[in-house]
Amino acid sequence: MRALALYYRFAENPTLAKLAGDIREQELARTRNTFDLREFSGVNPDYIDRLEALGISMAAVTAELEAEGVKSFASAWKALMDAMEASRKAASGEE
Numbered sequence: 001m002r003a004l005a006l007y008y009r010f011a012e013n014p015t016l017a018k019l020a021g022d023i024r025e026q027e028l029a030r031t032r033n034t035f036d037l038r039e040f041s042g043v044n045p046d047y048i049d050r051l052e053a054l055g056i057s058m059a060a061v062t063a064e065l066e067a068e069g070v071k072s073f074a075s076a077w078k079a080l081m082d083a084m085e086a087s088r089k090a091a092s093g094e095e
Contacts, residue, residue, distance in 0.1 A: 012078075037058055
């Protein structure tokens, strides 16, 4: 639990959080395995061609959804940690 608390103290520092996020993004960009939707069973390749013709990159869409999911999780996790800390303080008589 202490490690999680320390992590979120780190993450709450905007400069350090941005640095960690940038490093993570660089590592993901280097190691991310992309896939071609045309290889999925049941996906009509014509639909993929139409999306690409419109300038829609499924790799970019996937990356955006991943980033939004991580942000959403981090926000919910921080709220949970804050609630737990408030509960701990209330139980121990700290304020």
